[in-house]
Amino acid sequence: MGNHSDGTPTSSDAVAKAGHDEVDKFQDPGLPPHRLRLADTDPKAAKRAEHQVAWLFIISIVGTLIFFVGYFGVRLDDTLDTLRLQNTFLGIGVAFAMLGIGTGIVHWARALMPDHEVAEERHELRSEEDRLAAIQIIDDIVDETGIKRRPLIRNTLIGAVALAPLPAIAIFRDLGPLPGNALRHTLWKEGERLSRDPDGTPIRAADVTIGSAFHVIPESLNKLEHGKLNEKAKAVVLLMRLNPEDLNPSEGREDWAYNGIVAYSKICTHVGCPVALYEQQTHHLLCPCHQSTFDLTQECKVIFGPAVRPLPQLPITVDAEGYLVAQSDFHEPVGPSFWERG
Amino acid sequence: MSTAPQTTFEPKTATGRITNFVDERVGGSGMLREFGRKVFPDHWSFMFGEVALYTFVILLLSGTFLTFFFDPSMAETHYNGSYVPLKGVEMSVAYSSSLDISFEIRGGLFMRQVHHWSALLFVAAVSVHMLRVFFTGAFRKPRELNWVVGGVLLILSMAAGFTGYSLPDDLLSGNGLRIIDGVVKSIPIVGTYISFFLFGGEFPGTVIIGRLYMMHIMLVPALILLMIAIHLFMVVIHKHTQYPGPGRNDRNVVGYPLGPVYAAKAGGFFFIVFGIIAFVAATFTINPIWNYGPYDPSPVSAGTQPDWYIGWVDGALRLMPGWFFNIPMEWHIRFPWGVNTLSFNVLGPALIPAGIVFTALFLYPWIERWVTRDNREHHVLDRPRNVPTRTAIGVSGFIFYCVMWAAASSDLIATHFQVSLNDVTYWLRALFFIGPVLGFIVTKRVALALQRKDREIALHGRETGRIVRLPHGEFQEIHAQLDDYKRYKLVGYESPVAEEGIPNENGIVTKKENLRAKLSGFFFEDRVAPATPSELEAGHHHEAIEASDDDKAIKH
Ligand code: HEM
Ligand code: FES
Numbered sequence: 001m002g003n004h005s006d007g008t009p010t011s012s013d014a015v016a017k018a019g020h021d022e023v024d025k026f027q028d029p030g031l032p033p034h035r036l037r038l039a040d041t042d043p044k045a046a047k048r049a050e051h052q053v054a055w056l057f058i059i060s061i062v063g064t065l066i067f068f069v070g071y072f073g074v075r076l077d078d079t080l081d082t083l084r085l086q087n088t089f090l091g092i093g094v095a096f097a098m099l100g101i102g103t104g105i106v107h108w109a110r111a112l113m114p115d116h117e118v119a120e121e122r123h124e125l126r127s128e129e130d131r132l133a134a135i136q137i138i139d140d141i142v143d144e145t146g147i148k149r150r151p152l153i154r155n156t157l158i159g160a161v162a163l164a165p166l167p168a169i170a171i172f173r174d175l176g177p178l179p180g181n182a183l184r185h186t187l188w189k190e191g192e193r194l195s196r197d198p199d200g201t202p203i204r205a206a207d208v209t210i211g212s213a214f215h216v217i218p219e220s221l222n223k224l225e226h227g228k229l230n231e232k233a234k235a236v237v238l239l240m241r242l243n244p245e246d247l248n249p250s251e252g253r254e255d256w257a258y259n260g261i262v263a264y265s266k267i268c269t270h271v272g273c274p275v276a277l278y279e280q281q282t283h284h285l286l287c288p289c290h291q292s293t294f295d296l297t298q299e300c301k302v303i304f305g306p307a308v309r310p311l312p313q314l315p316i317t318v319d320a321e322g323y324l325v326a327q328s329d330f331h332e333p334v335g336p337s338f339w340e341r342g
Numbered sequence: 343m344s345t346a347p348q349t350t351f352e353p354k355t356a357t358g359r360i361t362n363f364v365d366e367r368v369g370g371s372g373m374l375r376e377f378g379r380k381v382f383p384d385h386w387s388f389m390f391g392e393v394a395l396y397t398f399v400i401l402l403l404s405g406t407f408l409t410f411f412f413d414p415s416m417a418e419t420h421y422n423g424s425y426v427p428l429k430g431v432e433m434s435v436a437y438s439s440s441l442d443i444s445f446e447i448r449g450g451l452f453m454r455q456v457h458h459w460s461a462l463l464f465v466a467a468v469s470v471h472m473l474r475v476f477f478t479g480a481f482r483k484p485r486e487l488n489w490v491v492g493g494v495l496l497i498l499s500m501a502a503g504f505t506g507y508s509l510p511d512d513l514l515s516g517n518g519l520r521i522i523d524g525v526v527k528s529i530p531i532v533g534t535y536i537s538f539f540l541f542g543g544e545f546p547g548t549v550i551i552g553r554l555y556m557m558h559i560m561l562v563p564a565l566i567l568l569m570i571a572i573h574l575f576m577v578v579i580h581k582h583t584q585y586p587g588p589g590r591n592d593r594n595v596v597g598y599p600l601g602p603v604y605a606a607k608a609g610g611f612f613f614i615v616f617g618i619i620a621f622v623a624a625t626f627t628i629n630p631i632w633n634y635g636p637y638d639p640s641p642v643s644a645g646t647q648p649d650w651y652i653g654w655v656d657g658a659l660r661l662m663p664g665w666f667f668n669i670p671m672e673w674h675i676r677f678p679w680g681v682n683t684l685s686f687n688v689l690g691p692a693l694i695p696a697g698i699v700f701t702a703l704f705l706y707p708w709i710e711r712w713v714t715r716d717n718r719e720h721h722v723l724d725r726p727r728n729v730p731t732r733t734a735i736g737v738s739g740f741i742f743y744c745v746m747w748a749a750a751s752s753d754l755i756a757t758h759f760q761v762s763l764n765d766v767t768y769w770l771r772a773l774f775f776i777g778p779v780l781g782f783i784v785t786k787r788v789a790l791a792l793q794r795k796d797r798e799i800a801l802h803g804r805e806t807g808r809i810v811r812l813p814h815g816e817f818q819e820i821h822a823q824l825d826d827y828k829r830y831k832l833v834g835y836e837s838p839v840a841e842e843g844i845p846n847e848n849g850i851v852t853k854k855e856n857l858r859a860k861l862s863g864f865f866f867e868d869r870v871a872p873a874t875p876s877e878l879e880a881g882h883h884h885e886a887i888e889a890s891d892d893d894k895a896i897k898h
Contacts, residue, residue, distance in 0.1 A: 021847020024874040026833045027412040029826040030587030031596065058589075060708050071448055078424045090452045095617045102613030109606035116608060119596045121579055123720060175539035183534070184546050215640060228418075230544045233520075266356060266640065271524025271659070271688055273517060273640045286644050289521065289754060290660040291753040291763055303483075305766055308664040308672035309689050318637035336524035337672055340535045 039111050048112035056104030111228065127267025179340070184333050185217075186234040188314060193219035193240060194263065194324040201237065202323045208261050211279045214239040215261065218326075235335055236266040236274060237314055239324070242283060246297050252300070258314035258324065263314040264300050267335040268292060270307035285311070309337070382604045383584035383597035387474045392465035392608060396615040397460045401502075402640055404457040405559060411447055413439040414509065414555035416548040425632050433511075433636030436551045440510035442632055455623035461506060462628075463619065465499045467650040472496060476706075476736050478723035480583045482716070486574040486707040493703050495569050498562055500651050505558035507649055510629075511551055514646055516637025520545060521656070528688035533548065546637065570844040581722050586834050588827040592721045647751065657749030695746060702739065713861040714838065716796035727796070728835040729863045730789035734782045741781040745773045786868065793870035800824065800832040800873040801881045833872040 038045040070089025076082050147154050193202040197215040200222040208214065216237040226229060228330040244260040256262070266277050266287070272290035283296040284303070292305030312334050314325035333341055353362040365818040378519040415435035421428045423438065424445050437790070443450035472492055475481055481489035508515045523545045526537045542549035581595050590596045626733040635641075648656050664671055664687045671687035710732065711717065748755065749770045756763040803821035813815055843851040843859035851859075 002687055009865060024876050026830055026873075026875055028591065028834065028854045029830055032827040076424075076445075085583040086448065088624050090449055091455070091620050094452075095624060097617070097619035098613045098620055100618055102610045102615075104616070109603050109610065113603045115603065116600070117596055118381055118599060119594045120581075121594055122592075134633030161606030172539065176542040177538060179534045179538050198638070217640070225361055226418075229546050229637070229639060229798075236640045237728050251401050251440055268881070270664070271528075272520045276640075276642050288646075288753070290656075291516070291767065292664065302664050304767075306659060306662045306664045306687050306691070307683070308670045325870070336527050336688065337683045338537075339530050339532075339682050339684070340534055341683040342674070342681040 005222040031117065034116055037111065038114065038178065046112065049107070050289070052293075053108045053112070054105050056100050060097045060100025061102065063093050063098070063100055067091070067093030069093070073159060094225075098293060115210075163327070179338075183234075183338065185342075186329055186334060187221060187231050188218055188235060188237075188326045188329045190326065190328050191319065192326045193319070194237065194316065194326065195219040195221075197236065198222075203217045204260060204322050205258060205318045205324050206322060208239065208241045208324075210241050210243060211280050212241060212261065213280075215266070215276075234267065237263045238266045238275065238278065238285065240278060242296060246283060248297060248299070250299060253313065253315075255317075256313055258317050261316065261324065262296065262324075263316045264296075265330060265334040266295075266311075266316065268307060269271060269309040269334075270305070270336065272336045275311065350582055359606070361667040372715050376603050377578075379599040380578075381581075381595050381597045381599055383590075383595060384583050384604070384607075385585055387478070388470035388582070390467050390474055391610055393615055394464060394471055395570065395610045395617070397464040398570065398620060399612070400460040400616055401457060402563065404453050404460065405506075405563075407453045408443065408450075408457060409559055411443045411450060412436070412509070412555075414552045416511065416551050418547075428632065428635070431636065434551070436509065436511040437631070438635045444632065444842065452623055454629055456619055457506075458628045459622050461503050461625075462650060463615075465496075465503055468492075468496050468499050469651075471742070472703075474734070475661055477733055477734065478583070478585075478719065479729060480705045480723055482720040483585075483711065484557055484719050485576070485709075486571060486711075488580070488709055490571055490704055491573045491576070493700065495573065496567050497700070498569065501559065501560045502566065503649055503651055505554045505562060506553050507652075509551060509558060511637050512631040513634040513637055513641065513643070514629075514631075514648075516546060516639075517642055517646075518648060518652075519550060520639070521562045521659075525659075525692045528685040528686055528692070530682070530689075535610060544545040544717070546639070581721070583721050585723050586794040586831065587726065588830045588834075590722055592719060595721065607831050627798055631723060647754075650747075654743055655692065655696060655749035657746035657752075657770075658695045659688070660686055661746065661749045661767065661774055663689040663771070677749040679724050684707070695742070699739065703853045711863075713858060713865055715841070715858075715862075716838075725835065727789040727792040728837070730786045732866060733789050734820060737785040738778040738782040742774070745770055745777050749774075790868055790870055800829050801878055806887065833874075835868045835872055837871045839869065 039049050040046075040147050044250045067090055070086050070093055074082060074086040076086060129276060142148065149156075157159070157170065194214075194216045197217045200217065200219060202219055203214060203216070216239045217232060218235050221228060221231055222234060239261065242255070243260045247257055247260065247262065249256065266276070267275050268287040268289065270287065270290055270292050273287055275285050275287045275292075275294065277286040277288060278284075279286065285294040285296060285300065286292075287294075287305065287307070292307035293303050294311050295303045296299040296305075298310075299313060302308060302310060312330045312332050314330055316324055317327050319325045343383045351362060358638055360375075361371065370898055417435045419438050421431050421433055421438050421441065423429075423441055428441065431890055453695070462736045475489065475492065504518070508519050523537055523541065526540065527533045531709075537545070537712050539545040540550065541551070542553075582591050582597070584596055598607075634643075635814050647653070662671070671685075671690070671712065673683055673684045673686060674681050724732075726736075749767070752766045752770060753763055755761075756766045803823040806820045806822050808820045809817050810820055840863040841859055845851050846855070
């Protein structure tokens with residue numbers, strides 16, 4: 001017993017060696033006998049099916065009517081409710097219209113159309129003869145061009161064909177300007193006031209209580225004629241006030257904060273989402289896109305998630321009127337890394 | 343045969359006259375004769391490809407409607423429509439026109455919903471269709487090229503979805519673009535330039551929506567259409583595959599003739615798909631852009647999700663740690679001209695998993711053919727259990743994908759199950775590596791077990807649940823023997839054995855051949871042979887031997 005699992009290769013082509021003796025194999029019994037449906041034998045059942053199909057088509061007609069009731073019957077005022085109501089009428093109407101037709105036809109096909117499965121031979125995809133002829137034709141064509149005998153033509157042709165697509169690439173050059181230094185600068189500059197996003201009212205240092213957080217834009221942003229979004233996409237800042245002893249500024253950054261008030265770029269150093277969530281108790285900033293977590297007490301070092309670099313800090317101070325202002329631009333590019341960033 | 347038309351043939355019926363008119367001018371009769379009764383096998387799992395086709399048609403219809411009203415301009419405007427909460431808000435024309443489609447155009451919201459829901463279903467149908475093709479081995483010769491076309495369609499469908507998702511220029515779509523911009527910038531050497539060329543300068547600029555619009559309504563749909571045409575053309579050339587069963591083999595095709603049954607069922611099914619989408623669009627709101635507001639680089643709401651088909655890439659971005667213990671995944675590389683930055687924490691997860699998935703997907707038919715040396719044409723599908731290793735590979739890849747996909751919702755998982763977000767991420771990181779391996783092992787065991795059960799049933803029949811007491815006191819359950827047709831379904835498959843390396847003409851087993859032999863072992867080592875008539879015969883005589891026999895059937 002058990003020799004069925006010991007294979008013997010049956011052909012040297014050995015596509016798949018039959019795992020068992022070829023003779024000891026169940027023979028294909030052929031298609032099972034056709035079984036008649038009720039509707040094939042009983043005229044009453046057939047009549048019933050006919051009626052069912054017709055009813056389904058009638059449901060479709062009703063659906064189309066429902067659509068028109070919704071389209072002309074529902075008056076839109078300025079509320080979402082009427083809009084929703086109309087949308088429901090239109091959708092349900094179309095749904096019935098379509099489902100009626102669809103189920104009707106399918107039911108018709110299943111119950112009443114002939115359901116004999118038939119077998120058809122597959123044709124040979126390819127004939128040996130055709131293939132030989134095709135190869136011959138290709139050879140002849142290549143031969144008649146003489147390209148093999150005339151390397152000069154061949155080589156210059158290769159050169160020409162290799163170069164010809166270059167204009168098709170070069171012509172896209174004006175899709176945009178070169179990066180230049182654009183990614184290294186933002187609207188922030190010495191004396192630029194920190195103002196509230198989005199209305200642009202400047203923020204007094206005294207307004208910033210411990211534990212509070214502000215979404216900040218440069219005061220001059222709203223005065224821009226155009227390119228506002230481009231500038232905003234780089235310049236947005238989060239402003240928070242901690243106990244000064246919770247901040248641990250590194251050398252050279254001791255005076256970047258004012259009275260425990262710190263400003264950090266809001267553009268995630270991962271791929272650029274706004275780091276919008278501030279957890280007051282832990283002093284963590286969380287990026288909602290891929291959950292990079294930055295620790296405010298460690299100069300926004302990454303403590304979890306896919307980002308690598310800390311959020312850039314904006315050095316701030318106050319002006320004569322007590323408003324928060326930037327000491328300078330960021331000292332490094334904000335947002336995601338790029339090849340030339342260095 | 344085309345007859346000499348003008349003279350001999352006199353049509354008698356109206357149908358005949360029309361057919362004759364057309365045939366005399368363009369000669370369609372030959373085609374109708376070829377296709378009118380062409381046989382198509384039927385099975386529920388063949389439905390997914392149809393759903394994909396129909397949802398694409400619905401996308402074309404609803405999308406064309408939207409183009410009549412949508413304006414892809416990024417010029418600034420102040421909203422002046424009927425949605426009160428946004429009155430006077432500064433926004434792009436694209437966003438405002440999407441709002442107008444929703445609020446001002448009767449049926450516009452419905453069309454947007456139909457378009458979006460069919461987009462989700464389209465990509466889903468393409469994906470599930472590919473899984474069906476994979477697990478049943480339908481990609482084998484002669485259909486390898488069509489498998490590749492299918493893979494291209496999968497990529498194109500995701501591109502269509504993504505470009506469309508970005509068009510309304512709402513907060514979420516803009517955030518999606520921002521992520522794309524960040525990923526593009528991480529490409530070494532050319533990344534920054536590509537970003538600037540794509541956005542016409544710095545992100546977000548004022549041109550990206552117009553450019554995506556062109557791709558979304560022209561380039562990508564045209565490519566999809568072309569690929570679908572090639573795809574269906576090849577289906578017709580190859581004829582459809584069929585599931586194994588009595589009367590079905592590699593030389594025939596068993597099913598319903600195109601006209602009328604198959605055409606009616608397929609045509610009817612289009613309306614059903616349309617109806618279901620209309621129903622869903624009527625009852626479930628998708629992408630309520632008025633809740634999100636216009637794109638603004640500053641706010642973002644937590645818990646928002648990309649469309650499902652983008653999830654796995656987003657999830658990969660989430661899974662990647664920026665710091666591997668104390669080693670940063672962003673590297674500053676010193677060159678003679680200065681220092682350049684390679685952001686592997688972004689580039690790696692964006693490229694590597696997708697690279698693995700698509701490379702494996704495109705190459706798999708050739709890999710399997712090389713390993714199995716099976717160069718025959720196959721028109722009968724495999725039941726997944728009968729090719730345990732392939733099925734296990736498929737499940738393993740599927741799990742790989744699903745882990746990334748789940749990772750895109752790590753925050754939702756964390757809040758829903760009230761566990762720490764970081765823990766969810768750690769677990770998913772582990773699963774990313776372990777999941778596919780476990781999936782492989784478990785699937786293979788399950789497939790082998792199912793095969794053994796098939797053997798059991800083929801040889802001993804089905805359990806009936808009726809217990810009888812034999813004369814000598816033993817209790818036994820009555821088994822109902824299968825009829826020949828049912829049995830053939832269980833035994834009509836091949837179970838090749840692993841191959842030794844085959845020496846080449848110089849009598850040497852090359853390194854490559856050795857590798858192939860090893861892989862062949864990997865593929866075929868564990869096998870359950872189909873039951874044979876002699877076993878059935880033997881079983882009728884000595885029931886007792888059978889019990890131990892089964893254990894031998896699986897060899898290691
Ligand atoms: C081929 C597959 C396609 C997919 C997967 C797809 C997907 C999408 C998605 C997800 C949206 C966002 C919908 C929303 O507003 O919620 C969209 C918008 C849009 N699509 Fe398509 N689409 C496809 C084809 C087309 C075609 C062929 C056209 C036009 C001929 C078209 C025209 C539009 C337009 C005008 C919009 C913007 C309208 C709006 O958002 O209000 N789409 N598409
Ligand atoms: S963009 Fe912030 S974590 Fe990815």
